[in-house]
Amino acid sequence: MSKKERPHQPKIHSETKNSLIAIALIGIAVILILAAVDKAGPVGRFIYVILQNLFGWGYYMLPTIAVLVAFLFLIARQRVFVVTSFLGAALFIVSGLGLIDIIFENKGGFLGRIMGLLEIPFGYTASIIISLVLLIAAVLITFNASIKFKKVETEKLAEPAREAPDNEPEEAAITEPEPPIANPAAVAKMDKIKIADDFPMPPARKSPVRAKTYANYIVPPLTLLKTSVEKPTSGDLRANANIIKRTLESFGIAVEMGEINIGPKVTRYTLKPAEGVKISKILTLNQDLALALAAHPIRIEAPIPGKSLVGIEVPNKSAAVVRLGSLMAYPDFKESGPLAFILGRGVSGEPVMADLEKMPHLMVAGSTGSGKSVSIHALLVSLLYKNSPDTLRLALIDPKRVELSIYGGVPHLINGRLWPRD
Template sequence: MTYYKFQSRLLRKKSGKPADIRPYLAAGLTIAGAVMFYFIVFNDRSGVVGKIAARILLNFFGRVAYIFALWLAYEGVSLWRSKNEKKWRMDFALSALEVALLCGLVKFVNVYFPAVPNYGGLLGKNVAEFFTRLFGPAVGGALNLTVFLYALSVIKDFSFKDIFHRVYDVAKRDIEEYRKVRALAKKLDDRRVASSSGSDEVGKARAKAVAPEAAQTATPPKAPVKPSAPARSQTPAPPPAQFPPAPPQYVNYKIPPLDILTPPKNSAEEEQHHAHLDRAKVLQQTLGDFGIKVEVGDIIPGPVVTRYDLNLEAGIKYQSITTLQDNLALALKAASIRIVPIPEKSAVGIEVPNPATRIVTIKEMAQADDFVKNPSPLTFALGQTTDGVPYVTDIIPMPHLLIAGATGSGKSVCIHSLIVSILLKARPDELKFILIDPKRLELPIYAGLPHLYDPSVTPDKVGIITDARKAMSTLKQLVYIMEKRYELFAKHTVRNIESFNELARSRSVEGMHPVHYIVVIIDELADLMLISRREIEDDIQRLAQMARAVGIHLVLATQRPSVDVITGVIKANFSARIAFQTTSKVDSRVILDAIGADELLGRGDMLFLPPGAPRPVRLQGTFVSTKDAENVAKYILAQGHKPSYEEYVRRDGAAASAAPVDREKEEKEKQYILSALRLVLERRRVSQDLLKAHFGSSAQATNVLSLLEKDGFIMKPEGTNRWTIHYDKIQEHLANEESTAKE
């Protein structure tokens, strides 16, 4: 990363106009007035005229007159430093209003507390009477304070809302740290109590074992010794409890090395040095032609765009730069440029496309320190910023991600970079993928990986989900798995998957094993929404709201960023979003709630909005070629590991687990299905309302309807909203059940 510093004397245009001395003259008179005021009010030896003037000022301003000298001095210094007489006049007028309002506030203190003398003077009395006559003493005092604070915020150019948010964030952070410390202290106390109780039991056992031996050696064996005492002392200690065998841990599994990835190509940034300088001059000259004087500060070249930081003179509005965006692009001979504020530098950044772009490869990102040192199995090498710094994030705190953009903008490559980044960090027993690809084009590369997962089938049948209706069933079963995990966590009194896995690894609870993360990737959300928008939206909403604590994360991608696909319900639960190039400002607002994505260049150029961030970050996405993705997949498949997991939903709707099956519940659900089949055969139709009226429960009707569809008794053809009933299969199933019952 190279920085180019430009001094103002190199690029500033020389003007032959004489310097304006009026601001300096006004500043000098103001400072002199402040000094004179100080000697009049604070000095008893100011003469007769000074005493009379001091008495008049104290009667008019009250005790506020003591800070009047400081205020005048501050205004004079401000004018001397800013040299902007117009802005100073406005600040001076607002400051005078502040003094009057402050006198009024002091008078209101005397109104509410009569014992306190009136320190507001004649001016404060008149201001307080003005507000009191119009609004009364209570509302008038509050309004006086409100106007005072607002004028203060205008003068000092700050927002009380920002101050409140900062205080709130600090307080929230302190409370969270306090809770973590309390939880850790409680855990240590529990362990200390457990260890002390265990040591007490060991001490008692040793005492019981030593007591008979001591009695036997101390007293002669005159009487026969009871056989029970020696037998108890010679009995060996019971063996420790044996834990059941843990699930497959892929002991011989190896993370793919970086040697199988394509190395990055050498960049030609140094050769573009003179081009950056020429563009800086063009920027300054073009803005100067429109009467805007700027200084070019840092020039920060990136992989795709170069940012030119402009330092504006006092009094120049940011909007005056943005309105000239098309003119600047024309002068720079660029297809499009982007203008962004830079708060940390108090500057304006002009992002201009580079003549020659540089590809950000997955190997380059995987070698970055932020990626290597990140311990999370869900580490995502997202790309590089406009100044060439690697940007690595984590899916866990997001906790869900929305990816959208036009066709060919880089959305599918971003999904590959996400999958490959995780495969370079996570083992199959740490993380599982649910890959849904209705287009059947992008994700078949990863078929057969041991990281694959599908809660609706057994591990030997898992694969890439390409059928939209099968994807709907998988999402419904995933909701069921989520609820079962919540029950498991509640049983062991843990709050999230990190605490559960930590407890399981400590082996403090018999039969506990760590659970894996689940990342659901839907490559084209629009195809699922066409089948059944309401059901898909409900399942996604429920997973997005509740699944974070149990380690389930969603990644939704679409190339149609319209309101009927990215609905308000989905956007409300996906605070982390990636926007690639869009065809219109409307699509950009649908994704980010702001414009900007329509100005991107495509081919991986993105805007990433982190959770809680005020504005998106422009990045050049990580490029994963088909060869790199295939090399990673082949390396994993060559190790011979197969998909293995215990969390899936059987055909009878019960979740598979290590616990014994509830035969009574299994038989009850079986009877529900048989009753529903007889009802469908009798009525010659099926619907949720019909099953609800029959079973008396909407939830039971939904569960039975999904089981009937899963078993193939009913189906809903694509493009229709009516169920197709397979009566032959229903009759055959009922006949088999009757014959089995007779036997």
């Protein structure tokens, strides 16, 4: 008789753990508020007295901080750095108590008096500055954020568009149901379009100037399209990263795991091989990684274009539906050229776009169920939202009368009908 196999113990997903921690923190915040107004019974009074002596006026910061940390757990799409978040919250409390004790004497509790000792060697003003610096650092640590300054491209803003009339109004925004006014200046904005790595593009060039206006045409609002954002189920990210690392190490490949990007259908785990490791050796382990992760199929991208990293794409347990309305609301799409269209959402979460102006020909092909019809609809809807009937004329031919019949009444059609004719 062989040894009895251990019964499989179900694991709690990391998303569920995050939700439980968030609910617990919100419950603690509510109890602290009730204890402050003497509505939590004798236990609440005891907690209030202890924490009031320990934190002073800083007691009233605790519920707010607990709710903020709970919010971090709820919105987390990727791995949550628990230690870092709590460390930032603790630093925020301590530095805040020190600031309170320095400005308002003996109001920061026991911890505030300890931090208030900074005033002895540094003086009043310098100790306040130190406390403020620690507060800002605590916020950055808690939210895993950084301070960035965006460079303003003044040259592009100051450059006038060629052949643009002096009193020409700006082009109507797509998000508002207002009649668009043809504006040659808007054509000059088609300089930057984010394209997937599979669709390299030459530098953008200017489109011909629109000569006509269509005063009676109203751009349809984006509210006609669904914009709900669904969240895919990607499983335990940390466990999968450890499985990938252990599997590669079992074949003598030392790697350092990097960031994790959750896409609508796949999750990409990035890793950096040690020096001397051949990329071809990693590519041969496709089936072994699929077996270890219990996921099929997986894709190894070695290297990731533009990075010295290897990407391993693992299918999500449940895919998320990508809504066209949420992608068309991105500023990159609104500022793109008149022939730009949406392809989908990438692994990093950014919309993937292309421009028909850069394509001599376009063929949509694939097996059954691969998304050919969805791609055609996304292309047509993108063009209809970016162009009036004067700037875009369509001739749609649908012999089977299945896919394109819904476009039968749009004013962009030549003669307002589909071919072949009845």
